[in-house]
Amino acid sequence: MKLPVYLSLLAESETTLADSYLQVAGVHGDEPDVHFLCLTMAAQCQAHRRMLDGVVARYGEAPAGHEPERLHADGMRESRTGPLGLLRDLQDLYLLASFTDVTWMMVKQAAQALRDADLLEVVDACEHEIAVHVRWLQTRMKQAAPQVLIAAR
Amino acid sequence: MDQLLADGIDEADVDRWVRSACVLCSNGCGCDIAVKDGRMVGVRGVADDPINHGRLGPKGLHASWQGMEHRDRLTTPLVRRDGELVPASWDEAMTVVVERSRALLDEIGPLSHGFYTSGQLFLEEYYALAIIGKAGIGTPHMDGNTRLCTATAAFSLKETFAADGQPGCYEDLDECDALFLYGHNMAATQTVTWSRVLDRLDGPEPPVLVVVDPRETPVARRAAVHLAVNPGTNLALMLALVREVLENGWTDDAFVDAHTVGLEELRGQAAPWTPEHAAEVCGVAPADIREAARIFGTSQRVVSTVLQGFYQSAQATAASCQVNNLHLLRGMIGRPGAGLLQMNGQPTAQNNRDCGADGDLPGFRNWQNPAHVEELAQLWGVDSLVIPHWAPPTHAMQLFRYVEQGSIRFLWISATNPAVSLPELARIREIIAEPEAFVVVQDLYLTETAELADVVLPAAGWGEKTGTFTNTTRTVHLSEQTVDPPGEARSDLEIFLDYARRMDFRRNDGAPLLDWSGPEDAYRAWQECSRGRPCDYTGISYEDLRREGAITWPRRPGETSVQRLYADADFATRAEYCEDYGHDLLTGADVGKEAFAALAANGRAILKSAPYAGPHEPPDDEYRxxxxxxxxxxxxxxxxxxxxxxxxxxxxxxxxxxxxxxxxxxxxxxxxxxxxxxxxxxxxxxxxxxxxxxxxxxxxxxxxxxxxxxxxxxxxxxxxxxxxxxxxxxxxxxxxxxxxxxxxxxxxxxxx
CATH class of the missing domain: 2.40.40.20 (Barwin-like endoglucanases)
Structure with a gap:
């Protein structure tokens, strides 16, 4: 069964996303909405990670040398500055959040096929929050893009 | 009837009394201005006005006219030359403004322009400004200081009912058996309405009063239950009240079933918030939370009012929406005595929300609905592409951020004083004074903000110009010009129209974008814009206002005013009609049309909530x-x-x-x-x-x-x-x- 591979992938991507939110929050303190919401969303990702730990333990760690290395989404190592930098950072977060979002979707499908009510409960608690992250990032980028691309220095 | 006349003036000395209403809080008390020898010499309450019944508060009695008659008034435009503001003619000043405006439009485009207006202008002036910004220049960067006072009132209504519009009215105060004041020190902010409440509290069968406020305010001292919560923790308290109402079965199940969506999500959000849990976070006694909930849950007619203690605190919209939820859970909306009042701070804040010189489109139109944008394009005779609608209009704090970053380089501030009223003033002063930002300030006086401007335009104010405004309970008054403005001061409407003329803004057919000759033209244009929308003014003319005094919107021709919205529990949640598809209340993420449609609210109200997150700058060891x-x-x-x-x-x-x-x-x-x-x-x-x-x-x-x-x-x-x-x-x-x-x-x- 390859579900452990995806559970590891999901747990890892929640951690990566949390770290990336913290990274962006740290650099973009002058954009208080971005700063504070990234902190809030990082805390949500960390909570998701903790909820997944029990599931990962139950299904067992993914075998070493398996797909996760190649599937793994890189986190953001450093953030950019300025209006264009903010837009690009939000876009990177969007890619990471979308990756996490769609991974939840696939884990949910497997959980349904396995009739794993406990895992479905974890999915229910987390999946919606990540979907909101994706929508928030879209909302914020849509607001920022014209000013950045047309008028910013 | 309250009255104050200048020293040495008797009633017999007054040449004439001119009908108006007070602009020193959101109450909008009907009053008459006393005029003698071409000057305002006093004011008196209008006895038969439904808002105040002849009463006036201290601010209205004293400052409404004395605040206009002061020797410090600006009487001529000022232009900054060699670092100093020096007097200039209107032509010189407006030429400077228009030249900079044109140059930036050519160099960068509409996104270089920002407008920051007020909660103190008249309806006609907001509508003119909205058209200039949205159809003349085509910039999304327009907001009012209404963002500081009333934005959460509007959004809490838009989230729950899908459109702005105050559900209740002041008459509800006369009939309620319980009154909840959420973060609202009514004795300081709306003294005349507080007098109305005192009539009840000291009369037969007084309502039970519950107050949420960290301070022991005068209203808190009269409360049966005073919940002195830690600042920033309102949402925790509100979720506990919702939970108690649900747990104790105090809900009107038939109403909730027929007229709301979202009950199970709300129940889930509220579930962890036992009175004990909330008490710990909020710093109040669990028994007081239980008692407040019991009062809400078992009274027959509850009035709630909400103001800055909620609106200017952490998770403002989410907390304020819980007040809506409590009323919906108990079916207490749209009937006498069961009034929901999401209050406004300023006298004409509602008109800014109506007319869209803030973060809204005019007439409660939805920026995400192409048909609504097309209606505006038709009204204004421009292509809908000109009207920015790729995102909501830019909010004030973001607007100032763009000025700080140098992407807005033309900022026009009218009738407000951000150098004192915005947060973190050292930063705001720097932004306004930034040499690369060209700042126009239009005001009565040389305010702290005007002192930092590049051009200062002297404005006429209350009593010196004619226009309408609408109070926090949707009640419209006409305020007539009584005296001439001092020196060369001009009404804000005249100034905006002059700018539009000089910029040569035109409709697609070549006619001037704004061809109004005065306020009544502007008002008639606004009536057309409001037609068919929740804030329908088509049955309220200047003539009607002169004859009837105070009139509540909506009123269509030949119909009577709607005193209480949603008496039929038919809410504005149909996708094609609504003002807003709503947001996630924790993050502000747009819900979007598809997800809104999937809710299938279709006339039912939306029970919305969010997890508690708490204030973002809690006390710590350094700042305790x-x-x-x-x-x-x-x-x-x-x-x-x-x-x-x-x-x-x-x-x-x-x-x-x-x-x-x-x-x-x-x-x-x-x-x-x-x-x-x-x-x-x-x-x-x-x-x-x-x-x-x-x-x-x-x-x-x-x-x-x-x-x-x-x-x-x-x-x-x-x-x-x-x-x-x-x-x-x-x-x-x-x-x-x-x-x-x-x-x-x-x-x-x-x-x-």
Missing amino acids: LRFTTGRSVYHFHTRTKTARAPGLDAAAPSVWVEMAATDVAEHGFSDGDIIEVRSRRGRIVAPLRVTGIRPGAVFAPFHYGYWDAPEGAEQRHPTAANELTVTEWDAVSKQPVFKTAAVRVARTEDAR
């Missing part, structure tokens, strides 16, 4: 106390008018700071000591008052800027509460968070 701001009964906004009324100035001449006796003892202070309050952003220096505020909290009124202080007071003896406040806003309404900064205090010498 929670700072909150508020109002004095004697002053309005930044005292531009009220401190020029001698009686009000004498009653509250200077700033003070409030702390609880236990905190004062712990710090070794005494009442009257001069203390310094410091946050991460700045400091203020003020005498200490020991009051009934909750321990751990520090309060200062926000009115006290520097126009009447010695040069350099910002540095040597800062008094403006917003030196301390944090640059942050609610995720949904984008209303700045004025009420949850972490501070520390120390005794200091008086530096004055």
Whole structure:
């Protein structure tokens, strides 16, 4: 069964996303909405990670040398500055959040096929929050893009 | 009937009385202005006005006319030359404005322009400005200081009912058996309405009063239950009240089933919030939460009013929506005595929301609905592509951020004073003074903001111009021109129309975009814009207002006013009609059309909620106390008018700071000591008052800027509460968070 591979992938991507939110929050303190919401969303990702730990333990760690290395989404190592930098950072977060979002979707499908009510409960608690992250990032980028691309220095 | 005339003037001396309404809070009390020899010499309440029944408050009695008649009034335009503001003719000043405007439109385009307006202009002026911004220039960067006072009122209504519009009315106060004031010190903010409540409290069968406020305000002293919550924790309290109502079966199940969606999500969000849990977070007794919930849950006719204690605090929209939820759960909406009042702060805030010179489109139209945008394009004779609708209009704090970053380089500020009223003033002063930003300020006086401008335009104000405005309960008054403005001052409408003419804004057919000759033309155009929308003014003409006095919207031709919205429980949640598809209340993420349609609310209200997150700057070891701001009964906004009324100035001449006796003892202070309050952003220096505020909290009124202080007071003896406040806003309404900064205090010498 390859579900452990995806559970590891999901747990890892929640951690990566949390770290990336913290990274962006740290650099973009002058954009208080971005700063504070990234902190809030990082805390949500960390909570998701903790909820997944029990599931990962139950299904067992993914075998070493398996797909996760190649599937793994890189986190953001450093953030950019300025209006264009903010837009690009939000876009990177969007890619990471979308990756996490769609991974939840696939884990949910497997959980349904396995009739794993406990895992479905974890999915229910987390999946919606990540979907909101994706929508928030879209909302914020849509607001920022014209000013950045047309008028910013 | 309340009346005040200038010293030495008797009623018999008054040449004539001119009908108006008061603009010194959101109440909009009907009044008559006394005129003698071409000057305003006093004011009296209108006995048969449904809003105030002849009463006026101290601000209205004194400052409404004395605040206009002061020798400091601006009487000529000023233009900055070689660093100094010097007098100029209108033609010179407007030429400077138009040249810079044209140059930036050519070089960068519409996104270089921003407009920051007010909650104090008239309807006609907002509508003119909205058309200039949205159809003339085509910039999304327009907002009002209404963002500071009323944005959360509007958003909480839009989230729950999918459109703005105050559900209740003041008559509900006369019939309720319980009254909840959420973060609303009504005795300071709406004195006339508080008198109406006192009539009830001291009369037969008084309503039970419940107050949520960290301070022991005059309204809190009359309360059966006073919940003195820690600043920033409102949502925790509200979720506990919702939970209690659900757990105890106090819901009107038939109403909830037929007229709401979202009950199970709400139940889930509220589930963890036992009274004990909320009590721990909020710093109040669990029994008091239970008692407040019992009162809400078992009374027959509850009125709720909500104001800045919720709107300017953490998770503002989410907390305010819980008030809506409580009313919906109990089916208490749209019937006498069961009134929901999401209050406004300023007299004409509602008109800014109606007309869309703030973060809205005119007529409660939905920026995400192409048909609504096309309606505006048709009305204005422009292509719908000209009207920015790729995102909501830019909110005030973001607008100033764009100025700070240099992407907005033309900023026109009308009738407001951000150099005192926005958070983190040191930053705001720098932004406005930034040499690359061209700043136009249009005001009655040389405010702290005007002193930093490149061009200052002298405006006519109340009594000197004609126009309409709408109070917090949708009641419209006509305010007639009574006297001539001083010197060369012009009405805000004239100034905007002059700018539009000089910029040569045109419709697609070649006609001028704004061809109005005066306020009534503007009003008629607005009536057309409002047609068929929730705020329908088509049955309220100038003629009607002159004849009837106060008229409530909506009113269509030949129909009567709707006193209470949603009496039929038919809410504005149909996708093609609604003003907003709503937001996630934790993050502000757009719900979007598809997800909104999938809710299938279709006339049902939406029970919305969010998880509690708490204030973003909680107290810590370095800054141990929670700072909150508020109002004095004697002053309005930044005292531009009220401190020029001698009686009000004498009653509250200077700033003070409030702390609880236990905190004062712990710090070794005494009442009257001069203390310094410091946050991460700045400091203020003020005498200490020991009051009934909750321990751990520090309060200062926000009115006290520097126009009447010695040069350099910002540095040597800062008094403006917003030196301390944090640059942050609610995720949904984008209303700045004025009420949850972490501070520390120390005794200091008086530096004055």
